[in-house]
Amino acid sequence: MSKKVLVLVESKNGKLRNVSFEALTVANRLADGGEVAAAVFGKDAAGFVQEISQYGPKTIYLAEDEALSPYTADAYVQALSQLIDEVQADVILLGHTAIGKDTAPRVAARLGIGLISDCTGADSEDGTIVFTRPIYAGKAFQKKVFTKGKIFATLRPNNFEIQENPVQPETVPFCPEIKDVRTIVKDIVRKTAGGVDLSEAKIIVSGGRGVKSKEGFKPLQELATVLGGAVGASRGACDAEFCDYSMQIGQTGKVVTPDLYIACGISGAIQHLAGMSNSKVIVAINKDPEAPIFQVADYGIVGDLFEVVPLLTEEFKKILVSV
Amino acid sequence: MNILVLIKQTFDTEEKIVIHNGAINEDGVEFILNPYDEFAVEEAIKIKEDSGAEVTVLTVGQDRSESVLRTALAMGADKAIMVESAEAADEYSIAKIITAAIKGQEYDLILGGNMAVDSGSGQVAIRVAEELGIPHVSTITKFSLEGTKAIVERDAEGDVEVIEVNLPFLATAQQGLNEPRYPSLPGIMKAKKKPLARFTAEDLELSEDDLAGRTSVQDQFLPPKKQAGKILEGEIGQQVQELVALLRSEAKVV
Numbered sequence: 270m271s272k273k274v275l276v277l278v279e280s281k282n283g284k285l286r287n288v289s290f291e292a293l294t295v296a297n298r299l300a301d302g303g304e305v306a307a308a309v310f311g312k313d314a315a316g317f318v319q320e321i322s323q324y325g326p327k328t329i330y331l332a333e334d335e336a337l338s339p340y341t342a343d344a345y346v347q348a349l350s351q352l353i354d355e356v357q358a359d360v361i362l363l364g365h366t367a368i369g370k371d372t373a374p375r376v377a378a379r380l381g382i383g384l385i386s387d388c389t390g391a392d393s394e395d396g397t398i399v400f401t402r403p404i405y406a407g408k409a410f411q412k413k414v415f416t417k418g419k420i421f422a423t424l425r426p427n428n429f430e431i432q433e434n435p436v437q438p439e440t441v442p443f444c445p446e447i448k449d450v451r452t453i454v455k456d457i458v459r460k461t462a463g464g465v466d467l468s469e470a471k472i473i474v475s476g477g478r479g480v481k482s483k484e485g486f487k488p489l490q491e492l493a494t495v496l497g498g499a500v501g502a503s504r505g506a507c508d509a510e511f512c513d514y515s516m517q518i519g520q521t522g523k524v525v526t527p528d529l530y531i532a533c534g535i536s537g538a539i540q541h542l543a544g545m546s547n548s549k550v551i552v553a554i555n556k557d558p559e560a561p562i563f564q565v566a567d568y569g570i571v572g573d574l575f576e577v578v579p580l581l582t583e584e585f586k587k588i589l590v591s592v
Numbered sequence: 593m594n595i596l597v598l599i600k601q602t603f604d605t606e607e608k609i610v611i612h613n614g615a616i617n618e619d620g621v622e623f624i625l626n627p628y629d630e631f632a633v634e635e636a637i638k639i640k641e642d643s644g645a646e647v648t649v650l651t652v653g654q655d656r657s658e659s660v661l662r663t664a665l666a667m668g669a670d671k672a673i674m675v676e677s678a679e680a681a682d683e684y685s686i687a688k689i690i691t692a693a694i695k696g697q698e699y700d701l702i703l704g705g706n707m708a709v710d711s712g713s714g715q716v717a718i719r720v721a722e723e724l725g726i727p728h729v730s731t732i733t734k735f736s737l738e739g740t741k742a743i744v745e746r747d748a749e750g751d752v753e754v755i756e757v758n759l760p761f762l763a764t765a766q767q768g769l770n771e772p773r774y775p776s777l778p779g780i781m782k783a784k785k786k787p788l789a790r791f792t793a794e795d796l797e798l799s800e801d802d803l804a805g806r807t808s809v810q811d812q813f814l815p816p817k818k819q820a821g822k823i824l825e826g827e828i829g830q831q832v833q834e835l836v837a838l839l840r841s842e843a844k845v846v
Binding site for chain 2 (some may be wrong): 371375377406409416467472522528553567570577
C-alpha cells in the first residue's frame with residue numbers, strides 16, 4: 270500500500286550526514302509507490318537541496334527559521350510535529366543520531382504515536398513494515414511492528430544501503446510556529462570538528478589499555494589517516510585517561526557498525542563487544558593469545574601493537590592510492 | 593527540593609542471552625539497576641547532600657524490579673514507588689503509566705538514565721517530559737544548580753553543549769556524569785524501613801488504548817554465530833603483508 274514518507278535530513282559541521290541518505294533510500298522503498306518528502310531545518314538548509322535531490326524525494330521542505338539554529342529540542346519538536354501534520358505523513362524516518370534520539374521520543378509523545386528506535390533493518394513483509402533492532406547491546410535482536418497510528422522510526426547509521434535516485438524535487442518553504450524554546454544553548458564545544466564521525470565511519474582503528482598512554486594513540490591515528498578512517502577506544506583506555514571519552518566504543522559508549530574494525534591492545538570484554546560486534550570485519554592485534562577479542566575477530570595477529578600497527582600503516586600506504 | 597528519579601531493572605551486562613521460541617530466558621539471570629540509571633540516582637543524592645532535597649525513585653516493571661528500588665534507597669533515596677506492569681508494555685504505555693503514577697505530585701527535577709541497556713530505546717524519560725509539559729535535556733555529563741535554574745553539559749556525539757534551563761525540567765544521564773556510590777551496609781539496613789508505595793498499572797486511571805501501546809514485538813532472536821576467525825602465523829612482517837592482502841582480496845574492505 271502506498272505511503273507518504275517524511276525524512277528529516279540532518280547536517281553536521283556543514284555537511285549532510287550519511288545516515289540521511291540511508292534514510293532517504295529506505296523511504297523510497299517503504300513508500301511503495303507513494304511519495305517521499307525530505308525536510309531540512311536550519312539557516313543553511315537551502316544549500317543542501319542539490320545533494321538531497323540525488324536521493325529521490327518528490328518534495329524538499331526547507332525550514333530556515335532562526336529558532337532552529339542551534340539545535341534545541343523544543344524548536345525541532347514543534348517544527349517536526351507541525352510538518353508531520355501538514356504533509357500528513359504515514360511514515361517518518363530520522364537517523365538515530367544525537368538529534369534523532371533527543372527529538373523523536375518527544376515528537377512521538379506529542380502526537381500520541383509509537384516510535385521504534387535504533388533500527389538496523391526496515392522491511393515490508395506482506396504489506397506490514399517490520400523493523401529489526403538490536404537489544405541487550407546487540408547480543409540479540411527483535412522484530413517490531415506498529416499496531417496503531419503512524420509509523421515512526423530512527424535508523425542506526427551505517428546499516429542501510431544507499432541508492433542514488435536523482436530527481437527534480439519541488440522545494441517548499443516551511444514556516445513552523447515556534448514559541449517558547451525553554452533551553453538556552455550557552456556554548457558548544459566542538460571536540461569532533463573535522464575527522465570522521467565514529468558512528469558513520471566505514472573504517473575504525475581502536476585502542477585499548479594496551480596503548481599504554483596518550484602518545485600510544487599516535488600510531489593508531491596514523492593508520493586511521495592512511496585508511497581514511499576514525500580512531501576509537503575501549504572504556505579501559507578512556508578510564509586510564511589515554512584519550513577522551515568521546516572516543517569510547519562499547520555498551521556505555523558509542524555503537525559502531527563499520528566495514529572494518531581494527532582492535533589494538535583491546536582485550537575484548539563483553540561491554541566493548543556490545544559497541545562493535547556487528548562490524549563487517551574485525552581485526553584483532555593483541556600480545557595475549559588468550560584475549561577474548563580473538564574469538565570475535567575475523568583475522569588476528571598475536572603481537573605487540575607498537576610493532577604491528579606501524580608496519581600495517583606502511584603496507585597500506587603501498588597498496589592504497591591516495592585520492 | 594523534590595526530585596524524582598526514573599529507574600529500571602535490567603539484566604547484568606555480562607549475561608549471555610538465551611532465547612526459546614522468541615522469548616528471552618530469565619532463569620538464573622542476575623539483575624541489576626540499569627547502569628545509566630545509577631548515574632541518575634547518584635546525581636539526585638549528591639544534590640540532596642549539597643542543597644537538601646527529597647528523592648523519590650520510581651520503577652515500572654515486574655515484581656522482581658523492587659530490588660532496584662531497594663538499591664536506590666540504600667544509596668540514599670528517601671521514598672520509592674513500584675508500579676507493577678506486564679512486560680509487554682511499550683515505551684508509549686510506560687510513559688503514560690509513569691505520568692499517571694505521579695499525578696498530583698510536583699517535582700522540581702526529574703532524572704533518569706539516557707537509555708536502558710536491555711531495550712536500548714532511550715524514549716521513556718523524554719516522553720514523560722512531554723507528557724508533563726516540562727523541558728528536557730538528554731545525555732547530560734554535568735549538572736549544577738543556580739537557584740531556580742540549572743546549567744548542564746550535554747554530550748552530543750562527542751561535542752559538548754552547555755545548556756541553561758529553568759526548573760522544573762527533566763534530564764537523562766550519560767556516562768561521565770558522576771561515579772555512583774556502592775550502597776553501604778547501614779544504607780541497606782535503612783532502606784528496608786523507607787516508604788515504598790505499590791500500584792498496578794490497572795490501579796491508575798489509564799485507558800485500554802494507553803495500556804495497549806502502539807507497537808508490538810513480533811520476534812526475538814540471536815544473531816547468526818560468527819565463523820571462527822584466522823589467527824595469522826609467521827614472522828610479524830609477513831603476517832602484516834598477509835593481513836593487508838586478505839583484507840583487500842578476501843574481506844574486500846579496503
